Amino acid sequence: MSFRSSLRLLLRTIVGTAPGRACVLLALAVCAGLLAPAVLAVTGLAVTRAPAAVDAGLTSPAGRDLLSALALIGVLFAVGQALAPVRDAVGVSIGSTIVQRLRERLLGATLGPPGIAHLEDPAVADEIQRGSGIEWDVGPMTRVVEELGKTVTQLTAAIGSAVLLAGLEWWAPLVLLVAVALSHLWTDDEEHRMVQAQEKYAVLDRRADYHRDLALDPPAAKEVRLFGLAGYLAGRTRGWRLDYLAEVWRARAARRGPVPRTLAAVVVTYGLVLGTLAARVLAADVGVGQLAVYVPAIATLTGLGAGFVDLWWVRQGAAAVPHILELERVTLTPRTRLSGTGSAAGKPERELRLSGVRFGYPGAAQPVLDGLDLTIPAGTSLAIVGVNGAGKTTLLKLLARLYDPDEGAILVDGVDLRDLDPASWRRQLAVVFQDFVRYELSARDNIAFGRPPDDADDEAEALRTAARRAGALDLIEELPSGWETVLARQYAGGAELSGGQWQRIALARALRAAQGGARLLVLDEPTANLDIRAEADLFERFLELTAGTTTLLVTHRLSSVRHADRICVLGDGRVSEQGTHEELLAAGGTYARMFRLQADRFAGAAETSGAADLSGAADLSGTVADV
Ligand SMILES: Nc1ncnc2c1ncn2[C@@H]1O[C@H](COP(=O)(O)OP(=O)(O)OP(=O)(O)O)[C@@H](O)[C@H]1O
Structure with a gap:
């Protein structure tokens, strides 16, 4: 987008x-801006009056x-x-x-769509990076508007000076203004190209940021540290x-x-106008008072070229605005808004x-997924198994309506999911994803996030219940500041949890959502980091x-799936087998083969380790991916 268009957008904003x-x-x-020519005019007057005085x-x-002329100059200065x-x-x-508004719009455009497909689009990621130009800091945008104000002052001063200089020769201010306009015209294109280069290569900057953040x-x-990547990362960041x-x-x-x-x-x-001025002075056409006005007026007009260098800030600030608007256009379209009321x-x-x-x-x-048919009676539990990449998580994402199917439909009590309001549907869900978020916030927030904030007096008790059911209560109460402990060691008094402990917290969050209806x-795979017995206990208790x-439960440990009412195996994008554990x-x-493989492996491991009591857990050591 040209500077003029983005400037127009900025001004409109x-x-x-x-x-x-x-x-x-x-x-x-x-x-x-008017003050400068006014001071010049009064100065001329004062200089003219000085000899007589x-x-x-x-x-x-x-x-x-x-x-009185000198006093007026003083007042104008003040x-x-x-x-x-x-x-x-x-x-x-x-x-x-x-900055605040644009930041909100940037967040709105990024967080607005209920789905997540837009965030996986590289073009959108680039727009976010470019739109974030507004975010460098509050500094630049404040400077942008400050510079715009100064520019208006400069322009006004220049127009006033031009009017004064017209007293010398009508064409004098015009030729100076033409020179200024030409120099802007010539540099404008180059400046624009430079901003474009910054935008075009934003992706390189994004990669540098990624390596630095790593x-x-x-x-x-x-x-x-283990892979000895420190030097490589520093080098790539620099590169x-x-x-x-x-x-x-x-x-x-x-x-x-x-x-x-x-x-x-x-x-x-400049030479032409100054030469003319000198000739008129020599011809005694121009007195010392007028000279005192014309010389600074010429300087003000020619300074317009150099002074506009500050427009660089305006140019930069203006450049970020169209990207935010483009982001809004791309992400807040009906397509990404998801249908359904x-x-x-x-x-x-x-x-x-x-x-x-x-x-x-x-x-x-x-x-x-391709041609997948599956029915899950309400109130029952279903375990979904399959090799890595079979589409288990994808299926859950479709159910959570983070995406819509390309073909076919997901029907809830016979109603197409696309006809339901996404927010309303999500209130019916309690999800723990494989890559659940470990909020660097208090233990309380980490669990309370399962349900919108609640002023109810019994919230603390409800959180305790959710934590107890997920087996996380003891660990929370043992934290240095209990429920208020920030779950990140980077914060004073914060605590670091193990992978299994984090999973219990995430489960408690889901149970909190379940309490909410x-x-x-x-x-x-909510329990992949728990030890075998803890997982078996938890699942039993959970179900x-x-x-x-x-x-719905995805896991690679087939011991856990036995507790589910039904099990389905995903393969080639569809359900390849389903039934109870015994039926399968x-x-x-495939399920029987996977199960036996895990059982054999576990039996082997148990023999060599001399494990004593492993009853009921004899199928837990391998993964479905081994098949
Ligand atoms: N956001 C994404 N964009 C593009 N492809 C993806 C994305 N997420 C997953 N995939 C691809 O979709 C396929 C199915 O992935 P999915 O995570 O659903 O498998 P999964 O059965 O849950 O695997 P695992 O057992 O390893 O967790 C994989 O080939 C994966 O590479």
């Missing part, structure tokens, strides 16, 4: 966001005229001194409001950043192209049915506690 303050800024900037004395009428900081302060305040990120710290800067500098070098032309235009026009309260009451579901990730050559519990709630064993298919 300023006026739309803070119309009152924008008017005040404009008025202050114009007044501050000196001859007649300060008490004479000529002396009093001089004194007003100028007062106006400029007020104008800048108003600019900064508008800038801060705009080096600084505590979760990655272990692998970074990507240098690649980015090289492109930007290449564009910057191109800016030097118009410098000789610009210089020539300024020298020629029906209430999902109380669903599913009868059944959840997937019919002919086909789904592939955007840009993928093959669908993950969720009717579909979805657990995607007991959630009896009557529809529960009797059928002698």
Whole structure:
């Protein structure tokens, strides 16, 4: 987008966001701009009156005229001194409001769509990075508006100076203004190219940031050290950043192209006007008072070229705005908004049915699920198993409506999921994903997030119940500050949890959601980090506690799935087998093979380790992926 278009957008944003303050800024900037030519005019007057005043004395009428002119200069100076900081302060305040609004719009555009497909689109990721230009800090955008105010002052001062200079020759201000306009025209293209280069190569900057964050990120710290990646990451961070800067500098070098032309235009026009002025002075056409006005007026006009260098900030700030608007256009379209307005309260009451579901990730050559049919009676538990990449998590994501199927439908009590309001449907869900979030917040927040904040007096007790059921209560109470302990060691008094402990916290969060009325519990390998017996205990307890709630469970440990009412095996994008544990064993298919393999492995491990009592858990050591 051209600078003019993005500037228009920026101005529209300023006026739309803070119309009152924008008017005040404009008025202050114009007044501050008018002061400069006014001071020049009065200075000319004072210089003209000075000789007569000196001859007649300060008490004479000529002396009093001089004194009043000098007093007026003093007043104008004082007003100028007062106006400029007020104008800048108003600019900064508008800038801060705009940053805040644009930040909200950026977040709205990113978080707005109920699905997540847009976040996996590289083009959207780039727009987010570019739109975040607004986010560098509050500094730049406040500076942008401040500079806009100064620019208006400069323009007003230049117009006033042009009017004064027209007293010398009508064409004098025009030729100077033409030179300024030409130099802007010539540099404009180069400046634009440079901003474009910054935007175009934002992806290089994003990669540099990623490598830097990996080096600084505590979760990655272990692998970074073990794999000896520190030097590599530092090198790659430097490499990507240098690649980015090289492109930007290449564009910057191109800016030097118009410098000789610009210089020539300024020298020629400046020389012409100054030469004319000198000739008129020599011809005694122009007195010393006028000289005192014309020389600074010429300087103000020619300074317009150099002074506009600050427009660079405006250019940068303006560049981020279109990306935020583009992001909104891409992400807040009806396509990403997800359809559906029906209430999902109380669903599913009868059944959840997937019919002919086909789904592939955007840009993928093959669908993950293809012609999948599955019926889950409400109130029962279903375990989903399958090799790595079979599509188990994808199936859960479709059920959570993070994506919609490409073909086929998911029916809840006979109603297409697409006809239900996504937010209403999600209130029926309690999900623990494989990659659940470990919030660097208090233990209380980590569990309370399962359900929107609640002012009810019994919330603390409800959180305790959820934690107890997930087997997390003891561990929370033993934390240094109990429920208020931040679950991250980077915070003073914070605590680091083990993988299994985190899973208990995540389970407690899901149980908190269940307390809030969720009717579909979805657990995607929620216990992979628990030891065998803890997992077996937890599942048994979990399924007991959630009896009557529809529960979907993904796990690779087949001992756990035995407790589910039914088991389905995913393969080739569809359900390849389903039944109870006993039925599937009797059928002698994939499930039976997977189960025996795990059981054999476990028996072998038990023999060699001399394990004593492993009854009921003799199938837990391998993974489905081994088959
Ligand atoms: N966000 C995504 N974008 C593109 N492809 C994806 C995405 N998530 C998963 N996939 C692909 O979809 C396929 C199914 O992935 P999914 O995570 O559903 O498998 P899974 O059965 O849960 O595997 P696992 O047992 O390893 O957890 C895989 O080939 C994976 O690479």
